[in-house]
Amino acid sequence: MSSVEPNAVPLAVRTAAAPRRAWTKLFRSRTAVIGLSLILLWVVLAALAPILPLPSPTAQDAMAMADPTPSAGHWLGTDILGRDILARLIFGARTVLVVAPLSVAVAMVAGIALGMLAGYFGGWIEALVDRFSDLVLAFPVLILYVILIANVGASVLNIVIATTIASAPGIGRIVRGLVLDLKQQEYVAAARLRAESTFYIMVFELLPNCRGPLLVDACLRIGYTIITIGILGFLGLGLPPPNPDWGGMVRETTTVINVWPLMSIAPSVAIVSLVLGFNLLADGMREAWKP
Amino acid sequence: MNVMIESSMLERSTASTAPLLEIRDLRIEYRGRDESVVAVPGVSLQVGAGESYGLVGESGCGKTTTAMAIMGYLGGTGRITNGSIRFEGQELVGATDEQLRAIRGRRVAMVYQEPMSALNPVKTIGAQLAEVPRRHLGASRAEARELSATMLENVKLPDPLAMLKRYPHQLSGGQQQRIVIAMALLARPALLLLDEPTTGLDVTVEAAILDLIADLRKQYGTSLLYISHNLGLIASACDRVGIMYSGEMIEEASTAALFSQPRHPYTQGLLDCIPAIGSAKGTRALAPIPGHLPLPHERPKGCWFGPRCAHFNQSPCAGDSIPLLPAGDDRHQVRCARWQEIVAPPAAVAARRTALPGRATALAIANVSKQYPLAGSRRVVQANEQVSFEVGKGEIMGLVGESGCGKSSLARMVAGLEEATSGSIRFEDDELARVPANKRAKDMLKSIQMVFQNPDSTLNPSHSVAWPIRRALRKFGGFTSKAAIDKRLNELLDLVRLPPEVAQRRPAQLSGGQKQRIAIARAFATNPSLIVADEPVSALDVSVQAAVVTLLLDIQKEQQTTLLFISHDLALVRHVADRIVVMYLGRVMEKGLAEEIFTPPYHPYTEALLSAVHSPDASARQPERIRLTGETPSPIDVPPGCRFASRCHRKLGEICDTVAPPVRQASATHQIACHISLENLRAMRPVFEKALPEAHTS
Numbered sequence: 001m002s003s004v005e006p007n008a009v010p011l012a013v014r015t016a017a018a019p020r021r022a023w024t025k026l027f028r029s030r031t032a033v034i035g036l037s038l039i040l041l042w043v044v045l046a047a048l049a050p051i052l053p054l055p056s057p058t059a060q061d062a063m064a065m066a067d068p069t070p071s072a073g074h075w076l077g078t079d080i081l082g083r084d085i086l087a088r089l090i091f092g093a094r095t096v097l098v099v100a101p102l103s104v105a106v107a108m109v110a111g112i113a114l115g116m117l118a119g120y121f122g123g124w125i126e127a128l129v130d131r132f133s134d135l136v137l138a139f140p141v142l143i144l145y146v147i148l149i150a151n152v153g154a155s156v157l158n159i160v161i162a163t164t165i166a167s168a169p170g171i172g173r174i175v176r177g178l179v180l181d182l183k184q185q186e187y188v189a190a191a192r193l194r195a196e197s198t199f200y201i202m203v204f205e206l207l208p209n210c211r212g213p214l215l216v217d218a219c220l221r222i223g224y225t226i227i228t229i230g231i232l233g234f235l236g237l238g239l240p241p242p243n244p245d246w247g248g249m250v251r252e253t254t255t256v257i258n259v260w261p262l263m264s265i266a267p268s269v270a271i272v273s274l275v276l277g278f279n280l281l282a283d284g285m286r287e288a289w290k291p
Numbered sequence: 292m293n294v295m296i297e298s299s300m301l302e303r304s305t306a307s308t309a310p311l312l313e314i315r316d317l318r319i320e321y322r323g324r325d326e327s328v329v330a331v332p333g334v335s336l337q338v339g340a341g342e343s344y345g346l347v348g349e350s351g352c353g354k355t356t357t358a359m360a361i362m363g364y365l366g367g368t369g370r371i372t373n374g375s376i377r378f379e380g381q382e383l384v385g386a387t388d389e390q391l392r393a394i395r396g397r398r399v400a401m402v403y404q405e406p407m408s409a410l411n412p413v414k415t416i417g418a419q420l421a422e423v424p425r426r427h428l429g430a431s432r433a434e435a436r437e438l439s440a441t442m443l444e445n446v447k448l449p450d451p452l453a454m455l456k457r458y459p460h461q462l463s464g465g466q467q468q469r470i471v472i473a474m475a476l477l478a479r480p481a482l483l484l485l486d487e488p489t490t491g492l493d494v495t496v497e498a499a500i501l502d503l504i505a506d507l508r509k510q511y512g513t514s515l516l517y518i519s520h521n522l523g524l525i526a527s528a529c530d531r532v533g534i535m536y537s538g539e540m541i542e543e544a545s546t547a548a549l550f551s552q553p554r555h556p557y558t559q560g561l562l563d564c565i566p567a568i569g570s571a572k573g574t575r576a577l578a579p580i581p582g583h584l585p586l587p588h589e590r591p592k593g594c595w596f597g598p599r600c601a602h603f604n605q606s607p608c609a610g611d612s613i614p615l616l617p618a619g620d621d622r623h624q625v626r627c628a629r630w631q632e633i634v635a636p637p638a639a640v641a642a643r644r645t646a647l648p649g650r651a652t653a654l655a656i657a658n659v660s661k662q663y664p665l666a667g668s669r670r671v672v673q674a675n676e677q678v679s680f681e682v683g684k685g686e687i688m689g690l691v692g693e694s695g696c697g698k699s700s701l702a703r704m705v706a707g708l709e710e711a712t713s714g715s716i717r718f719e720d721d722e723l724a725r726v727p728a729n730k731r732a733k734d735m736l737k738s739i740q741m742v743f744q745n746p747d748s749t750l751n752p753s754h755s756v757a758w759p760i761r762r763a764l765r766k767f768g769g770f771t772s773k774a775a776i777d778k779r780l781n782e783l784l785d786l787v788r789l790p791p792e793v794a795q796r797r798p799a800q801l802s803g804g805q806k807q808r809i810a811i812a813r814a815f816a817t818n819p820s821l822i823v824a825d826e827p828v829s830a831l832d833v834s835v836q837a838a839v840v841t842l843l844l845d846i847q848k849e850q851q852t853t854l855l856f857i858s859h860d861l862a863l864v865r866h867v868a869d870r871i872v873v874m875y876l877g878r879v880m881e882k883g884l885a886e887e888i889f890t891p892p893y894h895p896y897t898e899a900l901l902s903a904v905h906s907p908d909a910s911a912r913q914p915e916r917i918r919l920t921g922e923t924p925s926p927i928d929v930p931p932g933c934r935f936a937s938r939c940h941r942k943l944g945e946i947c948d949t950v951a952p953p954v955r956q957a958s959a960t961h962q963i964a965c966h967i968s969l970e971n972l973r974a975m976r977p978v979f980e981k982a983l984p985e986a987h988t989s
Contacts, residue, residue: 192729
């Protein structure tokens with residue numbers, strides 16, 4: 001190229017307009033930091049549970065059964081069977097923190113696949129996905145869970161399957177809405193002119209631009225799922241005893257709630273704090289990443 | 292507009308003692324969490340009673356911020372930290388909300404760029420219009436309705452009473468903007484602020500809106516403050532002009548003085564960036580201004596334009612900040628320390644292209660039609676109908692028309708993003724009309740690439756800007772090693788004059804012009820022989836536009852690429868294209884060599900389009916303008932006759948509505964589809980008088 005062109009001077013690259021990284025922005029949000037701290041607190045406790053100086057969550061302390069109120073040996077007291085409440089809460093967190101995110105992750109994969117197909121192809125595929133979604137969404141979520149779990153029995157796998165069936169349509173709707181807009185973008189047309197496969201376009205051109213709303217939604221859904229697992233436990237459809245299960249802990253103690261309220265309050269507070277953590281994190285994300 | 296009226300208004304405004312609006316040393320800051328940005332460090336301007344003032348500058352220069360400050364709409368973070376805004380003798384800086392409310396909408400009204408967002412979608416036009424006289428004039432319901440209907444008549448909307456019952460979405464963009472203007476004028480304001488009032492509209496609609504505003508100004512004596520990046524619009528609509536640069540006023544003068552004798556190098560540069568509608572391809576090269584507008588924290592010491600200025604001299608340009616200096620009569624002021632020494636350089640003359648005939652055909656489009664079925668009905672949208680033209684190898688074909696004319700759908704069919712309903716698109720020896728991109732052979736995809744319109748959507752925000760180029764090289768270039776890809780990537784970045792460091796950046800870190808350069812590099816990565824460029828620069832500022840167009844033309848010339856250049860900007864197309872096709876409502880109206888399109892015989896639509904162009908180029912001033920009435924009809928259920936018949940100012944009669952016009956052969960290369968005979972078409976007056984080589988020599 002000859003050098004006499006009028007615009008041979010290279011344009012200066014803007015340096016100042018560099019956007020702050022998404023995570024830096026997130027950590028500037030107080031809401032997000034509080035939420036994240038609550039979640040991390042439970043994660044750390046759950047991770048360290050085996051090495052913490054705690055009694056076994058299933059061991060029954062006959063001595064404490066007479067007086068299950070807090071003592072030096074049982075900081076939060078014991079339940080009516082003499083099992084240490086603190087230990088059961090912390091060991092219970094291990095199940096919740098595995099089952100809830102795992103369920104949502106599986107539901108996300110299914111939902112994203114449904115939404116992508118519906119949004120990108122439209123036509124009869126979209127109609128089919130929509131009708132299936134309508135069918136699932138027409139049931140109150142809790143009733144859906146109860147029907148599913150009552151029929152197949154409670155286990156980690158079954159809770160994951162139930163959550164996937166209940167959540168995937170909602171996630172699919174979000175993805176479909178985003179994809180309807182994103183697929184019109186010129187960079188998608190450019191990718192088509194580059195002979196990229198449909199799979200490539202969905203995964204590398206469209207999906208990365210859905211991540212903001214999806215992360216927010218995932219956080220909220222993990223929160224809902226924790227509540228749901230709690231409710232299932234409370235209804236006796238949770239993980240089979242003697243596994244420590246927050247919802248189950250509340251159920252087992254409702255009969256003595258007037259005498260020893262802490263037995264019900266402690267697991268309830270545990271559920272609330274973790275759900276609150278995920279909700280605050282979701283709010284913080286929405287706030288920090290708003291366009 | 293009549294020059295006599297302009298000058299008499301000017302006299303009247305200079306004669307009156309106190310100006311209607313007086314802004315003095317206005318400083319506007321935006322307060323962020325950690326820092327504050329001085330958007331406007333100190334601007335002064337005056338608008339006299341009945342005067343029309345144009346505030347011009349590129350995006351980010353502070354012109355809209357200044358207007359918003361007048362209205363008191365600086366948002367939560369904007370603060371006026373110094374200076375004064377006096378309106379009708381009253382100080383607006385520091386005025387209470389109540390005082391501002393009495394002025395806003397009542398004495399000062401504003402017309403925004405986006406009419407749809409200025410109108411409430413759930414209320415009828417009548418209800419929204421009536422609010423104004425009810426609130427500001429204390430009118431009764433019936434009176435308000437009457438006033439609204441009269442105003443709709445004044446803004447020349449058909450059937451005002453029916454219009455009152457409609458909702459905004461039932462109106463076209465041009466009609467919506469007329470409603471917004473009507474709403475602004477209902478309270479009989481003394482000052483009307485117009486922020487890019489016609490930017491989203493088609494040229495023929497824009498011309499009609501500008502005429503309307505000029506008429507209403509005469510009728511009501513309203514002062515106008517136009518805010519625009521469009522120098523042509525300002526030249527024809529304003530008495531005085533202020534040019535802003537990085538928040539500063541850098542030159543101010545009467546319109547006549549500014550456009551005939553621009554003093555500031557930036558003003559001269561801006562004028563050189565604009566393709567002149569009056570001059571043919573090759574007679575003048577666009578001269579882009581190097582560099583970019585400094586962000587507030589990048590402003591240099593001394594002259595803020597210094598780093599981009601060809602006349603920069605360490606002293607006095609880099610010394611103290613430079614004040615506005617008087618430069619000649621008629622209150623001409625310029626912020627340039629060397630204005631007396633500077634002589635505008637003669638416009639660069641581009642090498643004239645050699646004649647085209649005899650080139651092999653690269654792309655042949657024959658009888659292409661495209662219909663989109665309407666969901667839930669048996670009707671169809673006719674996007675293209677029987678379109679035929681040919682482009683020679685290495686030629687630039689300009690495709691011109693207003694929105695809805697089918698130029699973009701044609702581009703997408705050529706590129707393979709859509710399939711034609713019928714007809715044939717032959718590229719070299721392959722038939723492409725029914726072959727979408729995913730069915731095209733690799734070699735074919737490689738040969739036809741596209742440059743898109745929107746810099747914000749052309750690159751994926753989630754990937755580095757080099758990502759798509761690397762993908763293209765791997766898929767088409769046969770590159771396998773990372774080193775080879777990187778080497779070619781750097782060559783491509785060099786081709787579009789970007790430093791190699793940009794490769795790793797995200798699109799959000801680049802300016803619009805830089806993004807379009809990346810898009811051009813991406814298109815050329817596969818060594819295509821045909822580039823389809825769909826409005827590649829319409830979203831860019833004028834100086835950036837000039838740079839990107841010049842770049843595209845340079846690469847095209849060097850690589851002998853065939854270029855299908857789609858644009859609504861006739862001046863730009865005249866600057867760029869060898870051949871031109873003029874389309875209207877899916878049909879070709881006229882096609883020929885570029886020079887044939889710009890001289891009679893014209894198709895009446897071409898004549899109207901040319902006539903609608905506002906150019907700052909003095910040689911392109913037109914003795915009379917043709918104004919089209921109405922708007923482009925819907926492409927659903929198109930009439931059997933000539934598509935243009937419903938708006939044609941030269942309509943012959945019923946034959947135009949019922950019989951499709953014959954194609955008249957004006958020369959071997961020039962065709963016009965019109966019922967008017969060639970002799971009569973030839974007898975038309977040229978829209979532009981003989982063009983002078985250069986518009987402004989001082």
